[in-house]
Amino acid sequence: MSVSGSNSRALPWALVTPALAWTLLFFVLPFIAMGFSSLTAHEGGGFTSANYSQFFIDPSYWRAMVNSLEVTAIVTVISILLAYPFAWILAEMVPERWQRLALMLAVLPFWTSYVVRSYSWLLVLAQNGVINRALTGIGVIGEPLQLANTRLATVTGFVHFFVMLLTLTIFANLKQLSPSYRKAAADLGAGPVRTFLHVVLPLTLPGIMVGAFLTFVLCIGDYITPQILGGNNELVMPQLVMMQIGRRGDFPLASALSIILMAVVTIAYLACARWLKIERA
Amino acid sequence: MTTTARYPLSTLKSHLAAACAAAALLLAAGGAEAADLNALIWCDHSDPTLLEPFEKANDVKVNVKEFEGTGAGLAIVDQSQPGDWDVMVIDSIDVPRGVEKGLFEPLPEDKLPFADLFPEVKMDKSTIVDGKRYGITEKFGYNTIGFNKTKVDPADMQSLASLTSDKYKGKVAIYDYYLPVIGMAALAIGKKTADLTEADLPALKAELLKMKANAKLVGEVTASQTALATGEVDILVGGGEWVTAGLAKENPALDFSIPKEGAVLWSQSLAMFKDSKNKDMALKFIQYIMSPEGQARLATSSCYWGMPANKTAALTDEQKKILRFDEQPGFLARAQAYPAPNADLDKKMQDMWTEMLQAQ
Numbered sequence: 215m216s217v218s219g220s221n222s223r224a225l226p227w228a229l230v231t232p233a234l235a236w237t238l239l240f241f242v243l244p245f246i247a248m249g250f251s252s253l254t255a256h257e258g259g260g261f262t263s264a265n266y267s268q269f270f271i272d273p274s275y276w277r278a279m280v281n282s283l284e285v286t287a288i289v290t291v292i293s294i295l296l297a298y299p300f301a302w303i304l305a306e307m308v309p310e311r312w313q314r315l316a317l318m319l320a321v322l323p324f325w326t327s328y329v330v331r332s333y334s335w336l337l338v339l340a341q342n343g344v345i346n347r348a349l350t351g352i353g354v355i356g357e358p359l360q361l362a363n364t365r366l367a368t369v370t371g372f373v374h375f376f377v378m379l380l381t382l383t384i385f386a387n388l389k390q391l392s393p394s395y396r397k398a399a400a401d402l403g404a405g406p407v408r409t410f411l412h413v414v415l416p417l418t419l420p421g422i423m424v425g426a427f428l429t430f431v432l433c434i435g436d437y438i439t440p441q442i443l444g445g446n447n448e449l450v451m452p453q454l455v456m457m458q459i460g461r462r463g464d465f466p467l468a469s470a471l472s473i474i475l476m477a478v479v480t481i482a483y484l485a486c487a488r489w490l491k492i493e494r495a
Numbered sequence: 496m497t498t499t500a501r502y503p504l505s506t507l508k509s510h511l512a513a514a515c516a517a518a519a520l521l522l523a524a525g526g527a528e529a530a531d532l533n534a535l536i537w538c539d540h541s542d543p544t545l546l547e548p549f550e551k552a553n554d555v556k557v558n559v560k561e562f563e564g565t566g567a568g569l570a571i572v573d574q575s576q577p578g579d580w581d582v583m584v585i586d587s588i589d590v591p592r593g594v595e596k597g598l599f600e601p602l603p604e605d606k607l608p609f610a611d612l613f614p615e616v617k618m619d620k621s622t623i624v625d626g627k628r629y630g631i632t633e634k635f636g637y638n639t640i641g642f643n644k645t646k647v648d649p650a651d652m653q654s655l656a657s658l659t660s661d662k663y664k665g666k667v668a669i670y671d672y673y674l675p676v677i678g679m680a681a682l683a684i685g686k687k688t689a690d691l692t693e694a695d696l697p698a699l700k701a702e703l704l705k706m707k708a709n710a711k712l713v714g715e716v717t718a719s720q721t722a723l724a725t726g727e728v729d730i731l732v733g734g735g736e737w738v739t740a741g742l743a744k745e746n747p748a749l750d751f752s753i754p755k756e757g758a759v760l761w762s763q764s765l766a767m768f769k770d771s772k773n774k775d776m777a778l779k780f781i782q783y784i785m786s787p788e789g790q791a792r793l794a795t796s797s798c799y800w801g802m803p804a805n806k807t808a809a810l811t812d813e814q815k816k817i818l819r820f821d822e823q824p825g826f827l828a829r830a831q832a833y834p835a836p837n838a839d840l841d842k843k844m845q846d847m848w849t850e851m852l853q854a855q
Contacts, residue, residue, distance in 0.1 A: 257838050272846065274853040281853075341727050360665070362727065363712035445712030446671055449852050457849065461674070462841060463566025 252469035256462070265470035275471075278454040279478070285365065285440070285450060286433045289372040290426050296373065297380035297425065304381070305388035317385070321378050328375075332442040335371045336362055339443070363445025371439045376432070380425035387421025388414075423489035430482050435475065451475045531556040532776050535568055535583040537763065539634070539796035540784075548792075549783045555776055565589040572598060577770035581777040587618040587762040588835040590630035600769045601627040606778065608785050611805045615827040616762050621835065630764035633784055634793055636801040637751070637830060638675030639758035641723060641734020645748040652752040655683040658732055659705040668722045669706060669713045670733030673848035678759035678834045679732060680706065688759060688831040693840060696847055703851040706732060713852060716799070723749065736818055737761075740800035743817045753826050760830040762804070794818065 255262040269275045300320070308316050323331060338344045339361035346358035361367060395417065399409040437452035446453070451471065458468040534540065536559045546557050562568040565586055572580060585593060593599045609617065612632060622630040640652050647666070651657040658667060669676060678688040680702040686695055711728050712718065720738050723731045724746055731738060735758070739749040765784060767777045783789045790808035794801055802818055803810070810820065819826070836844055 256842075272849075274846070274850040277853045336721075340725060342725065360711065363714075363722075441715075442718065445718070446714060446852055447712060448855070449849065454849070457845065459566055459570070460564035461566050461672075462838075462845060463564075463570050464842075465570070 248469045248472060251466050252473050254466045256464045256466050262466075265467045266474070268467065269471060269474055274449075275454065278449045278451050279474070281448050282434050282450040282452075282475075283478070285368060285372070286430055288369055289376060289433050290429045292369070292373050293376040293380050293429055294422060294426060297377045298384055298422070300377065301381045301384035301388055304385050317382070320381055323374060323378055328438055329442070331375070332371050332439050335367065335374070335443055339367050339370065362443065363447060365444065365448065367443035367445070368440045371443045372433055372436070375439075376425075376429040379428055379432075380422070383425035383428070384418060384421045387418045391417055420489050423486050427483065427486055431479055434479065531558050532582070532773060532780055533558045533560075533580050534780070535560055535562060535571060535580050537561065537563070537584045538798035539793060539801070540584060542792070542796040542798060545784075545789070545792040545796060548788070549780060552783075553776065553779060557780070565592060569593065569596065569598075572596075572768075578768075578772045580768050581771040581773050582780055583766050583768065584633075585630065585764055585766055586833070587630060587632055587764040588621045588833050590618075590622050590764055590766060591624055593766060594624045594629050598766075598768060598770075599629040600767045600771065600774065601629055602631055602767060602781070603778070604628055607631055607782065608805060608807075611807050613802075613804060613806055613823065613827060615830070616760070616804050618762055618764070620832075622764055630766045631781065631785060632762045632804040633765050633790070634801040635760060635762035635804055636737045637735040637753060637758040637826065638670065638672075638679060638733045638761055638833075639735045639751055639753055641731035641738045641749065641751045643723065643726070643729045643746075643748050644750045646726075646729035649750070649752070652730075653754050655679065655754050655756045658683070658730065659702070659709055661709075663730055664709050665711055666729040667706070667710045668719045668728040668731050669710045670719050670731060671713045671715045672733065673845055674834050674836075675759045675761060676706075676733045677703070677844055677848070678831065681834070682754075682756040682759070682831065685756075688834045691834055691836065691840070693843060696843060700847050700850065703847070704854055707851050707854055735761075737799045737801050740817045741795075741797075753829050757829045757831050758826070759833055760827070761833055763801075 252265050253261055253263065255264065269279075304313060304316050304320070326334075336343075340346070341358045341360070341362070343362065345361060346355075349355045350358060391414065395413050396409055399413045404412065434450075435452055437456055440450045441453060444450075449457075452475075455468045455471045455475070458464040458471070532555055534557055538561050540546070541559050541561060546559070549555075550557055560571065562571055568583065568585065569592065572583075583593070583598075590599070609631070613635075616632045616635045618630075618632050619628075622628055622632065640655070640658070642649075642652050647657075647663065651660075651662070657663060677691075677699055680699045681688050681691055681695065684698050684702050686698075691699075707713070710732070712722060714722060719731050719734065720742075722728045723734065723738060724742055735751045739751050742749055765781050767774065767781065771777050784793060785805055787805065787807045787809040790803035790805040791810045791814070794803040794808055794810060795814055800818065802820070802823065810818070815821065834844070
């Protein structure tokens with residue numbers, strides 16, 4: 215009896231040990247190493263907090279964080295606004311037998327390389343790209359607009375990618391939603407708008423928040439899209455981190471900036487943790 | 496029902512055994528590479544037309560790893576075992592950084608064609624440390640003004656002042672590397688690149704901000720080259736033969752100038768690792784790269800063109816014309832050294848660059 219009891223206590227630990235070992239080896243230990251590095255002086259070694267204070271003292275450094283947060287917020291909001299109706303149409307209006315194909319088409323952008331996709335957008339948005347040629351061709355504008363190498367270009371590249379991600383999480387949530395909720399709301403006299411606002415939307419909030427959080431994390435940590443599409447006309451945090459490594463190899467400062475970025479992601483997680491229970495999504 | 500479903504543990508064990516065997520094979524293959532030549536390089540050295548003749552002649556495999564930026568290159572070395580690498584391509588001004596870390600082996604001057612190099616690019620100040628030579632310049636060029644001569648007035652490109660004039664507002668891209676562009680800003684305000692100090696930073700910053708105000712983008716190699724080639728911009732600050740020469744056939748309108756204020760001379764060197772297990776082959780590789788044939792192939796590499804450091808490089812007349820080989824004495828006379836700040840000034844320059852990038 216006692217052997218069986220100890221077995222039942224040991225089994226859960228045995229099952230989670232590989233995951234814990236993986237996390238310890240590939241996350242906790244590197245994170246501790248990065249923490250030590252961030253508190254080390256680049257020249258001459260030795261303990262210092264200068265790598266952190268530089269971020270708060272130098273306006274061009276914290277400006278990178280502000281840029282990151284602004285871009286990420288804009289991308290997340292636009293992606294949700296576009297993805298929700300898209301997911302709704304897929305879940306409610308597309309016949310069941312076509313949904314698989316429609317979903318496959320929706321995730322097609324994931325099949326291409328991230329770098330290739332970003333450069334493709336550069337060609338579309340360039341001065342002599344598709345959009346400017348079309349607009350000048352039909353006489354809407356006289357001179358080409360500057361679309362590439364701007365924040366708009368960065369946001370466009372991000373939104374193209376993250377709309378698909380959010381569509382998937384919201385679609386999954388909508389499919390889990392029993393039709394009886396809407397029927398009950400209708401029986402109680404609620405119209406379609408009221409039903410959506412007071413029943414469907416709150417119940418699909420977990421799907422939105424899971425997708426929004428993934429968008430936030432992936433967007434704020436992305437280097438490729440702002441580097442290719444933003445034209446370096448403003449820096450975001452990952453670009454600032456990379457700058458420290460290229461020529462000077464200043465890993466301590468790069469580590470400190472990475473940890474600050476991670477702290478922001480953690481705060482974002484805590485802010486929406488109540489909606490991030492996977493089983494509800 | 497499949498075997499996998501019936502005996503998951505035994506299947507897992509057999510998969511583990513297979514994985515272990517595969518890992519052992521990979522390790523063995525990794526060990527075998529020690530007999531090859533392992534080179535830390537820039538992208539111009541990965542061109543098969545450059546490497547294959549050496550590999551065939553010496554029956555050796557050259558394993559290359561590309562990197563950008565000395566910091567990134569030295570980080571790769573830090574993360575490797577001593578002896579993993581045999582040779583390294585490095586910014587000539589950064590050779591002392593490798594020497595300080597105890598990485599490089601002095602080069603035998605008598606076995607390398609130093610007498611054939613353009614004297615101005617030997618870079619003795621940085622390639623010789625404590626009387627010993629640790630690097631040999633293999634390729635050089637200019638960070639200057641690259642432009643599309645059908646879109647701008649070539650006469651304007653003879654002055655750095657054009658880069659900040661309203662005439663070319665929104666037509667300019669800036670190469671995203673702080674040292675050469677700060678060097679150009681120094682030339683624009685009449686400073687010598689070799690004499691820059693912290694006291695010069697405010698004036699340099701003002702000049703950089705004027706450049707930024709005129710610029711459409713600040714891009715790394717590919718982005719700035721693409722912007723000039725596709726007509727997104729007409730001028731590239733920091734551009735030179737490394738941007739225009741390789742595209743000469745497809746886009747003969749691209750050209751570069753050495754303005755009256757001068758240009759910044761860039762140069763890359765080859766160094767041998769002190770802990771190399773294959774020093775004879777490493778020296779042969781350096782000798783090959785510095786030979787007339789190797790120099791011609793390196794100069795016209797598919798990644799980017801540049802001037803060969805060896806005057807006897809076996810370039811065709813057409814290649815010499817594209818590289819403006821015969822004009823080099825005049826260019827070199829007007830070119831100034833790449834800024835080589837100490838660690839403290841280097842950090843301040845990079846922070847100034849960050850400020851420029853963030854300026855709206």
